[in-house]
Amino acid sequence: MVKQTAGRDQLGAFAPKFAELNDDVLFGEVWSREEQLSLRDRSIVTVTALLAQGLVDSSFQYHVLNAKNNGVTAEEMAEIITHAAFYAGWPKAWAAFRIAKEVYAEK
Secondary structure: OOOOOHHHHHHOOOOHHHHHHHHHHHHHHHOOOOOOOOHHHHHHHHHHHHHHHOOOOHHHHHHHHHHHHOOOOHHHHHHHHHHHHHHHOHHHHHHHHHHHHHHHHOO
16 A cells, blocks of 8 residues: 555645644555455545535545546446436536546546
């Protein structure tokens, strides 16, 4: 697993505790619990949770790319977003598809 440093890189000086919790707890401890839930499944849950909140921003793009890197295919991502659209909202799904298409178009 890659050591996460985004929190410290972006917020370390301004919000050191938040940066520590982001890097060490969320990405260090929670994401590393692969015996309980695979990285692939965690990616699916995370993408769905962000979509449901309407957070289709750079963090959503990061997690779609993470899902791709964790083995979620383009076809599966399309199905995940389609399914979530009925629970999270159609406009949110449209926004999510725009980002997912960009991520999966990249080689």
